Every structure is written in structure tokens, then in C-alpha cells.
Amino acid sequence: MVNATNLFFQFLDSFAFIVLSAIGLAIIFGMMDVINLAHGEFIMIGAYGTTLAANAGVPLPVAIAVGVAVTMVVGLILERTIIKRLYERPLDSMVATWAVGLALTQGARIVFGNSLSSIGVPFGAITYGEFSYSMYRVLLSGVAALVLVGAYLVFTRTEFGVRARATIQDADTAQAMGVETDRMYTATFVIGSALAGLTGALYAPTMAIVPGMGSSFLVEAFVAVVTGGSSVLLGTTLAGGTLGSINALFSNLYGTFMGKIALLFVAVLILRFLPGGLSGVVTDLRERMERESV
Amino acid sequence: MSGASNGLLGLFDRLCEPFNGSNTIGNSRAFWVGAVVALAITFAYPLFVSAYQAGNTALFLLYGLLALSLSVVWGYAGVLSFGQVVFFGFAGYTFGIVSINLGSTLGTTLAIPVAVLVATAVAGLLGYFMFYGNVSGVFVAIITLVVTLVMQTFMAQTAGDKWTIGEVPLGGFNGMPGIPNLAVGVEGAALTFSGDTFYWLVLSTLVVVYFGLRVLVNSRFGYAMVAVREDEDRVEMLGYDIRKVKLGVFTLGGALAGFSGVLYASWGNYIDPSVYSLTFATMPVVWVTVGGRESLLGGLVATVAIEWFRQQLSVTGSEWAMVVVGVLLLTIVLALPEGIIPYVHRKAVGVLQQRGFVDPDRPATATEEAAE
Amino acid sequence: MSSKSGTDPNVRRTPAVSATGSDTSRLLQTEGLTKQFGGLTAIDGVDFGVDEGELRCLIGPNGAGKSTLLKLITGRLKATSGRIYYDSVDVTDLDPHERVREGIGMKFQVPSVFESLTAFENVRLPVQRVVDGDPTERIVETLERVGLAPERDMLASDLSHGQQQRLEIGMAAALSPDLLMLDEPVAGLSIEERAEVADLVTRLNDRGITFVVIEHDIDFVDRIADEVTVLHQGDIFREGPIEEIRADDEVRRIYLGGQ
Numbered sequence: 001m002v003n004a005t006n007l008f009f010q011f012l013d014s015f016a017f018i019v020l021s022a023i024g025l026a027i028i029f030g031m032m033d034v035i036n037l038a039h040g041e042f043i044m045i046g047a048y049g050t051t052l053a054a055n056a057g058v059p060l061p062v063a064i065a066v067g068v069a070v071t072m073v074v075g076l077i078l079e080r081t082i083i084k085r086l087y088e089r090p091l092d093s094m095v096a097t098w099a100v101g102l103a104l105t106q107g108a109r110i111v112f113g114n115s116l117s118s119i120g121v122p123f124g125a126i127t128y129g130e131f132s133y134s135m136y137r138v139l140l141s142g143v144a145a146l147v148l149v150g151a152y153l154v155f156t157r158t159e160f161g162v163r164a165r166a167t168i169q170d171a172d173t174a175q176a177m178g179v180e181t182d183r184m185y186t187a188t189f190v191i192g193s194a195l196a197g198l199t200g201a202l203y204a205p206t207m208a209i210v211p212g213m214g215s216s217f218l219v220e221a222f223v224a225v226v227t228g229g230s231s232v233l234l235g236t237t238l239a240g241g242t243l244g245s246i247n248a249l250f251s252n253l254y255g256t257f258m259g260k261i262a263l264l265f266v267a268v269l270i271l272r273f274l275p276g277g278l279s280g281v282v283t284d285l286r287e288r289m290e291r292e293s294v
Numbered sequence: 295m296s297g298a299s300n301g302l303l304g305l306f307d308r309l310c311e312p313f314n315g316s317n318t319i320g321n322s323r324a325f326w327v328g329a330v331v332a333l334a335i336t337f338a339y340p341l342f343v344s345a346y347q348a349g350n351t352a353l354f355l356l357y358g359l360l361a362l363s364l365s366v367v368w369g370y371a372g373v374l375s376f377g378q379v380v381f382f383g384f385a386g387y388t389f390g391i392v393s394i395n396l397g398s399t400l401g402t403t404l405a406i407p408v409a410v411l412v413a414t415a416v417a418g419l420l421g422y423f424m425f426y427g428n429v430s431g432v433f434v435a436i437i438t439l440v441v442t443l444v445m446q447t448f449m450a451q452t453a454g455d456k457w458t459i460g461e462v463p464l465g466g467f468n469g470m471p472g473i474p475n476l477a478v479g480v481e482g483a484a485l486t487f488s489g490d491t492f493y494w495l496v497l498s499t500l501v502v503v504y505f506g507l508r509v510l511v512n513s514r515f516g517y518a519m520v521a522v523r524e525d526e527d528r529v530e531m532l533g534y535d536i537r538k539v540k541l542g543v544f545t546l547g548g549a550l551a552g553f554s555g556v557l558y559a560s561w562g563n564y565i566d567p568s569v570y571s572l573t574f575a576t577m578p579v580v581w582v583t584v585g586g587r588e589s590l591l592g593g594l595v596a597t598v599a600i601e602w603f604r605q606q607l608s609v610t611g612s613e614w615a616m617v618v619v620g621v622l623l624l625t626i627v628l629a630l631p632e633g634i635i636p637y638v639h640r641k642a643v644g645v646l647q648q649r650g651f652v653d654p655d656r657p658a659t660a661t662e663e664a665a666e
Numbered sequence: 667m668s669s670k671s672g673t674d675p676n677v678r679r680t681p682a683v684s685a686t687g688s689d690t691s692r693l694l695q696t697e698g699l700t701k702q703f704g705g706l707t708a709i710d711g712v713d714f715g716v717d718e719g720e721l722r723c724l725i726g727p728n729g730a731g732k733s734t735l736l737k738l739i740t741g742r743l744k745a746t747s748g749r750i751y752y753d754s755v756d757v758t759d760l761d762p763h764e765r766v767r768e769g770i771g772m773k774f775q776v777p778s779v780f781e782s783l784t785a786f787e788n789v790r791l792p793v794q795r796v797v798d799g800d801p802t803e804r805i806v807e808t809l810e811r812v813g814l815a816p817e818r819d820m821l822a823s824d825l826s827h828g829q830q831q832r833l834e835i836g837m838a839a840a841l842s843p844d845l846l847m848l849d850e851p852v853a854g855l856s857i858e859e860r861a862e863v864a865d866l867v868t869r870l871n872d873r874g875i876t877f878v879v880i881e882h883d884i885d886f887v888d889r890i891a892d893e894v895t896v897l898h899q900g901d902i903f904r905e906g907p908i909e910e911i912r913a914d915d916e917v918r919r920i921y922l923g924g925q
Contacts, residue, residue, distance in 0.1 A: 035432055037439075085628060090432050091374050095583060096627045098576060103620030110613050215572055219443050222436050257451060264444060271437075272427055287704035316787065514794045521780055521791050528778040531740065532792045533766035533841060 007252050009126075009133040012141035014244035014251075014259075019144040020203070021217040022224035022236050024196030027151065029225055030232030031168050031188045034083060034093045038101035039221060040214025041108075042193050046071045046200025048108065051209050054119045060205070063119075067201035068194050074104075075193025079186050087185070101214075108211040116209040140202055144240065147195065152233050164188060223263070227270045229277020238278035243267065313505055315512025317370070317520060319589050319639045324646060336497060345489035349561070350605075352493040354598045355500050356557040357577075361585070361593040362503060363550035364578040369587035370511055371543040372523030374431075377420070377438030378551040378578050380445055383569040385413035385552035386559035387449075387464070390473040395460035399484040402477045410552045417548020418541070425537045425544070430526070439575070446570035469566025476560040487560070496557055500594070503550065507590055519543055573616065577601075580619055584626050586633025595635055691754065693718040693876050694739065694845055699748035701731075701738055708734045710900040711748065716845070721867070721877045723887045723908070726897035727921050732880045733775060735897065736847050739878075740772045741765045753844065771843030775850050775880075777830040781823040785814050785833055788822050792840040804840070812836035812866060828859030832866060839870055846870070848879045852886050864889050884912070896920075 025039045036042070050067030054060055078100060086093035123135040155161035166174040167184040175181045199217065207213055223243065228235020246266045251259030274281055307323060314321040320329070340348035360382055367373050392405035420441065424434055453466025464470060476495065477486040487495045510516055518539050521529040530536050559565045568574060581600055586592025600619070607615040630637055694716040701709040709731045716722050724732050737743040739750060741762035749758045757765050780788050789808050793801040809815045812832040817825060825833065831851055838846055851867070852860045860883065867890055871877055881887050887894060887908060894911045896904040898920050904911060911917055 033432075035436065082624070082628065091435065092627050092631065094374070094432065094435055095579060096624055098579070099620045099623035099627065101620075102573075102576065102623070103617045106613065106616035106620070110617070212572075215443065219440055219447075222440050226433055226436055260444075260447070264440075268423075271429065272423070275428060283704075290705045316784075517787070517790055517794060520783070524780045524782060525778055527742070528774065528780065529791060530763050531742075531766060531772050531774070532837065533763050533795055534791075535761075535763045 003129070003131055005128050006131045006133065007248060009138050010248035010252055011245050013133075013137045014247040015240045016137070016140040016144040017203075017217075018220045018224050018244050018247075019148065019236055019240035020140065020195075020199040021221040022228070022239065023144075023147060023151070024192040024194075024199065025221045026225050026228060026232050026236045027195065028189055028192035030230070031164065031192075032087070032185055033090055034087070034189075035090065035097070036083075036189075036192065037094050037098035038078070038104060039097075039196055040218050041101040041104040042071050042075065042196035042214070043200035043203075043217050044105070044108065044211065044214040045074055046197030047204040047207070047209055047213060048112065048116065048200075049197070050201040050204045051116050051119055054204075055117060060119070060122060064198070064201040067204070068197045071197025071200070072190050072194045075190050075197075076186065078193075079189040083189060084182070084185070105211045105214070112211070114210065118207070118209050119205045121205045134206070137206060143202060147198070148233060148237055151195075155233070160187070219260070219264075223267045227267050227274075227277055229274075229279035229281075229283075231279035231283065234282060235277055235279035238282070242270075242278060313508040313512075315508075315516070317511045317516050317588075318508050318591075319636055320591060322643075322646075333501065337494070340490040340493050348490050348493040349488075351598075352496045353558075353561055354601045355493075355496045356554050356561065357581070357601055358500055358594045358597045359496075359503060359554040359557070360551055360578055361581040361597040362500075362507060362590060363547040363554065364582045365587070365590055365593040366507055366511070366519075366550070367543055367547035368579075369582060369589070369593070370516065370523065371519040371540060373540055373544060374435040374579075375438045375544070375547065376435055376575050376579065377441050378547060379569055379575045380420075380438070380441055381413040381417050381548040381551040382555035382558065383445065383449075383565070383567075384416050385409040385555035386565040386569060387470065388412045389556045389559045390470045390565055391459050391462045393474050394462045394470075394472060399477045399479060399481045399486070402474050403479060403484075406476070406478075406556055409556045410549055413552025413555060414545055414549040417551075418545045421541045421544035421548075425540045442570055442575045443572070446567055446572075449567035449570060465566070467567060469564055469568075471564050473559045473563045473565060475563065476557070492561065499553070499557070504590060504594065511590065515539075515542070580623050582633075583623055584634060586635040586637075589633060589636050589639075592633050592635030596633075692716060692751075693720075693753060694878070695751045696735075696739070697749045697751065699735070699738060699750060700746045701734055701743060702746045708900055709738060709745075712901055714739075714895065714902065716876060716878055718844070718876055719871075719874065721871045721890055721892050722879070723891040723894045724878055724880045724897060725882070725884075725887060725894060725911075726903070729899075730897040731900040732897050733849055734900075736772065736849055736878070736880060740770055740847060766841065766843075769844040770847065771838040771841055771845065772847040773831075773834050773838050773849060773851060775853075777827065777834055779822040779825075779830050779833050779837070782821065784819050784821055785809060785825065786818040788833060789837055789840055792837050796841055808836050808840045811839070811869075813862065826859075828855045828862065831855065831859075831863060835863070835866060835870075839875065843875060845876045845878065848877065848881075850880055850882070852881065852883055860886055888912070 021043075024042065025036060028034055028036050046067040048067070049070035050063045053063035053066040058066065078097075082096055082100065083093060086096055121134060121136050123139065125132040126135050126138070155165060163174070163179045164184050164187070166177070167179055167181050171181050174184075200214070207216070224236055224239035227243070228239045243263050243266060247259045247263040250262035270278060276284065303323075306326070310323075310326045320326075339351065360378060363381075364375060364378050367375050367378070386409070389405045389409035392408050393402040395401070396404065420438075424437060429437060449464065450467050452464035453468065455463065457464045457466070462470065475486050475488045476492065477484050479485055485491075511519070518529070518534055521532075521534070522536050522539050526536050555569070558569070577600075581597040582593045584600065585594070585596025604615045604619070607618070626633065692715045694714070696712055696714045699709055699712045699714070700707065712735065714735065724735070726732055734743065738745050741757070741760060741764075745758060749756055751757070752765070752768055752770060755768065757768060760768070780791070786805055786809065789805045790801060793804045793808065797804050806815065806818070809818050812835060814825075814829060814833055814836065817829060822830065822833065835848065835851065848867070852863050855863065864886055867877060867879065871890075879887075879890070891908050893906065894908050895902055896911060896917055903920065904914060904917055
């Protein structure tokens, strides 16, 4: 018997995990056509930063900020030194960022050992009947929603956002109109890194802090990016919603592993039958409605 | 050397001719003479070292086969695949399952083609899904990476009795032990390979595959592959079905990776999910990038060198191996994208041309010049 | 083969309403061909026909849909509705490479040759598909025909713009297509280079290849064309001999200032 509340919480959890795993990667890919294969390591850095700060006595919210800040710095360095040389070479930038990720993972192992002691999960659990669910993980769905809304506002309502979107649309024209495209790319990459760091920071209390922890997020991140389609924020949201509900349903009925399999299966279907991705469906619908109303 | 094709030298040149072409480096007589010498040395190697060392080197050589599979798929057809290890693993596990279940020398012999076929089928299926689904470039790389990740997660949780095929448990994290040595024949009249003989088997396979790929790469299909890598749209408008070309190469890559996996499983008599680990999945990309993407030889040489180096580092207890590998990969991508072997070859050819050892009339291969 | 089409040049063709029973005996005939991108209609119910042996130029202001029409005919874009008949065969649902094998060839707007291959190797790609056995002879022949024989071992990226255009035309012609579609073959070329390309195209046309050429250079068009089709806002505005079109006031007007 499926408990409705339990299923709902599981959905929120999945939604949060998928959205937060993907958002940093999706923004960088959507804006710069660069796949940052060090994405997992950025998440790891955010987690490590947060854990180290928290273990040193810093209150959790501040520790999370620390984690994010450290990741942003790493992202900035990476972009200025390596990424900027590889803008027109998407496959090469994949290999290069992968190389960096390798070095970072092993570097973390060398410097910090095989694991760090984890921080406890705050807020305890909600109990309902004979079930209980971690309040923290449910609340992360709220954070995920805030991140999506925040990103939307930044990219549509701020000066920066408008300039950034102009750069994606047509970098040459944007540059001719005085937009410093290089700065745009750097800023975008730093934002993407910050979001990845945030993910690591947020999930740090719930996971084992090991150098390879970033790879736990990769499948969801890549799948969301690939099925999302060309509209970054819409795609990530839809992916989180669709894949999250499938994952929650099957996990609830058959266990976490089957949940993941179901998620992948649906992703395969989307890839096969929806060439424009999930956001493509919405964009098509919108266009068709416009056409009909003309 | 004079251009006169007299007797023995002329025969030698004619023998080498089918393997020459502008899509491979090393087409001169000097190269082939060097190749013959190198072959002689590598074949004689086990006579001068212990069986253990020969077996150890055999591991590097079978990795070389895995490198060749990526070289042809990525270097020549432009399809970046992080998934060669998937086919490697599928074949290795299948070989173990079939050979242990059948429990005879004949069974082991049969397991070889079955395993390679499984790997090829998986590659064909994945390839069909991607290329006929209009997935390209970056997304192919991502999908192959995701498949690798999924296989790792899946295989790691196959511990326990319910994950048994026939009499063979998959073993989860602990892997599958007891895989027999490669054998060809029937009980009593069979050839079993281990130690020195295993080394020679791997080396021979590698040589045959290398020569075969040289011919393929310089053939019509080879040019089609290169054109697909260079400009898909253009080659489509010349009447080529690019999906078929990519599927064909990808499936071939799967078969080669699969055979490498069979060799691996029988080398250690063991296989576990670490073959699907991200680290191992990356290594072919490292080998091929560092060695030279568009060079079959480059991938081979880099594989042996890098793996030997990694082994040295881990023997001394150093944890820096993967950091060094990461830095090496990064440096090559940024500073020497053509790879080390093509670079060295270019310089060597330049020097030899100046000294008159190589016929200057023969134009440098297109890929070499392009790298300049 | 006569380079004049068999149709009466004094009849000004108006865009036909899409109908069944269009003339599929022509080498190429589209029927009600439409392409929509979201809310934008790029090609609007076009009935475009070309006779065998013609040298047709397709002109029109920017954004008229010329390249889109070419992409629809070669299959690089899928039509929203309408049909395309080539040599009496309905090719509307065929993939691009299948249409190429039927006999349609094309040259891209931006010169697309294989940069890291030599000219010889570039021509090898089409030739090896149509020649069994050693392709060398045919490759050399093709290179000579486009005047690139001395450059055979040069990398395509080292060739001049004009040489690249000719190489690409040569590659497309090497397949012995019946219909060759060129998208702006002389863009960015010097006057001599334009003359060379005009020469090449007319020679190939005399040998039996039907051409549809998109071009902005009106002198070039004047030099090579039999008939001209003027495209405007996704539909055929005028069709007729070049002299008529040049003299047509309305055509001049749609070009924002005339030519």
C-alpha cells in the first residue's frame, strides 16, 4: 500500500535532488555549450568546505556559505586558466574538465584522507503514522524551487541577465553592442560553480564525505541536462518534476534501485521520442497556441 | 636511401604497401624497418624476463587493444565514447559466466566468441539508439558516461545468491573469481595460455588488430570515417549514410573492447565492478589523447607507457598517480592536442628528410600537416 | 544539350495554388511546399519547378526563403507540408543522403570542404562511392575539370576562397548528379574568380547537369541563367527570363532600392 504522504515527501526529495544535481551543470552548458565534467568535483568541494567549516564550529548556514564561496573561487580559477581556451572545442573542454576533476578528487584524497567526519542532519524527522521522513531533505525541495525562481529572476529581470542572454543568442552582436562577452562567460561559469557548490553544501549533512562523493550526483545531473532540452531553467524544472515523480513512485513500490532504473528508462523514452527534450514540448505547445490565435 | 626497388628491399616495400596510406603515420621504409625491429624485440621479450613480468606486460598490451578500440571510434570517426569499458566489462563477465558454467576446455573456447558477441551486440544496440536517434557530439559522450556509471552502480549491488547466472554468482563488489585461463581446443588436445604463452597470444592479437586497422583506416570506409569526423553535414550531402558509418565503427569498437575484456578476465582469472569505475573508464581517453588521437600507434605506445608508469607509482605507495595523470591529460589537451606520438613522428620525419633518409617527394600525411 | 528550357519564355508564371496533378514530368517539382518554424512561415505553399537541362537562378531579397527552399529540396529540412517530386519520384520522405543517391547534389552556402584533407582526398570522398576499383583516375579528372590539378596535394584549408568554392562544386559534380543546387557559389570572390565559376557552371550545364543557383550577384546571374525565379516572403513572386525580371519594376521594389 502506498502511503500518499510518504510518496509526496519522496517526490519532493527526488525533485530536489535532481534539480540541485543538475542546475549548475545545466546553466554552464545552456549558456556556454561547455560540459563541465568536473561538476561532480565542484559538488564535492562545496561539501568539503561546508563540512570542514561546520566541524570547526561554524553554524551550518554560514558553513554552507563557506562551501559555496570556496567552490566559486575554484570555478573562477578554472575558467580563467583553462575553460576560456576551449570555448569552441566542446569535446576537448569535456576532456580537460574531466582531467581537472581527476586531479581534484585524488588531491582531496591526498590532503584530507579517505573521509571526513560528517555533520549531523538538522531538523530531525517528521513522523506520520508509522512513517517518518527527514524534514531536512523535504525542505531541500523548497531550496530547489527558490534556486530555480532566483535563477529565472536573475536571467530575466536583471541587467546582468539580459546581457548574459544576449551573449548566448549572438555573442558577436552582443559584443558589438558593448557587452563584455568574456566577463559574461566567466560570470556564468562562476554562477554554475556556485550552484554546484551549493548542492554539495546542502547535501553534506546527509551523505558520507568522501573524495568520490560527487559521482553520486552525476547520473541525475546528466540525465536532467540531456532530457531537459534547450530551455535551461524550464528543462531542469520539468526534468525534476517528471523524473522525480517516476523515481519517487518506483522507489516507493520497489526500492531505491528500481526507482533509479525507472528514472533511466523514462529518460531513454524522452530521448527517443522527444527530440526537443522536455522543454521542447512546452515550447512547441506555446508556438502552436500562438499560431492558432493569429 | 636510393629509390631503386631492387630484389629484397623492393619485396619488402611491396609487402608494406597495403598498410600504408595517408590516414596513418609512418609510411616510409624507415618506419617499417623500425617496426620489424620493434616487433622482434617485443616477441623476444619473454625470453629475457620472468614469466611474472611477461604476464604483467601482457596486461599493458591487452589494454592497448582497448585503446585501439577508442582510437578508431574517437580519433578516426570523431565519436567520443566514455563507454568502451562497458563493452570490456560485459565481455569479461560473460566470458567468466560461460566458461565457469560449462566447466571444460571446450567451454572456455566457446566462451570467447560468445563474450565478444555479447559486447558487440551491446555496442550495436547502444550505437543504434544514439546514432539513429540523432544524438550527436557532446551528448554521445554524456550518454556513454552515464551508461558506465549505471553499470558500476548496478554491478556493485549484485552481491548475494539471487544474482547468479547458472552456477556463477555475479558477486557484487567482490567480483567473480575462478575465471579460467584462455584455452583453445577440446579437453586433452587443447592449447592453454598463461605466462609466456599468454603474452605471445596478446601480442599476436594486438599486432593482427593493428595491421587490420591500418588497412581499414586507409580504405574507403576509413576515408568515410574521417570525413564524418571532419564535417558530418558535408559528407551526408555526398550521399553517405552517416548513421550507418558511425554505427559500424562504434560496433567494431565494441568488439575490440570486448575482446580486450576477455583477455583481461583470463589474465587475472578474476573480474569485478572496478572495470566500470570512472577511473578506468577514463583511462582509454587518457591513453588515446596523450598518445595521439588520430594515430593508432600513438594510442598503443601511450597505453603501455602510462600504465607502466601508474604501476610504478602505486608500487612505491604513492597516491599521486591519478593527479599526475590528470595534469598530463590537461597539459596535452591544452598544449599539444595532436598528441605525443604524431608530434614526435613529425619532428623525426623532418630530421630524416633533412638527412636524406626519407623520400622528400612523399608528402607528409594530411593529419600531420594539419597539426602544424 | 540546349541550355534553354522547353517552356515558353513569354508566359509570366504566377504562383499556382497547390493542387493535385502538378506536372511531375519536370525534373524537379514541388507541390504546395510549406515550412513553418514555430509561428514563422518561411516557405508558403510553393510550387517550384525546374526542367531537365535548365540553368535556373533563384534570387530574392534577404529572408525571402531561398536557402530554406534549397534545404527543403535537398532534405536537410523536413517540410511542414507539401510534396517534392524529383525525376517523377516522390522524395518528400527520403533522407538527405538518399536524395543524393537519387541524383540531387548541393553546394553549401559557406564553403564546406574537408579542411584537414588535401584537395585530392576531398574529391576522393564522392568519387570512391561511385567508382569501384581505383578511384585515382576519376579524382584527377575531376580536379582537372575544376582547374585544381596542380593543387591536388594541398590541404583544403590552404586553398583560396575561390579555389575552395570550385573544389566543392567539383566534389558535388563528381557524383554525376542530374540536379545540382548551389547556394551562393560566388560570395566573397574576386571578379576573375566569379568568371571562372560562371565558366565552370555553364560548362557543367552543357554536359547535362541541371542547375538551381542561389545568387545575389545580378551580373553573375545574368551571365549564366536561362530562367530566373524570384522568391519573396516565402513564395514565388515572379518567374521568367533574366531580361524580363531585370526590367520588372515590382521586382526592383521588393529589393529595397533595386539593383
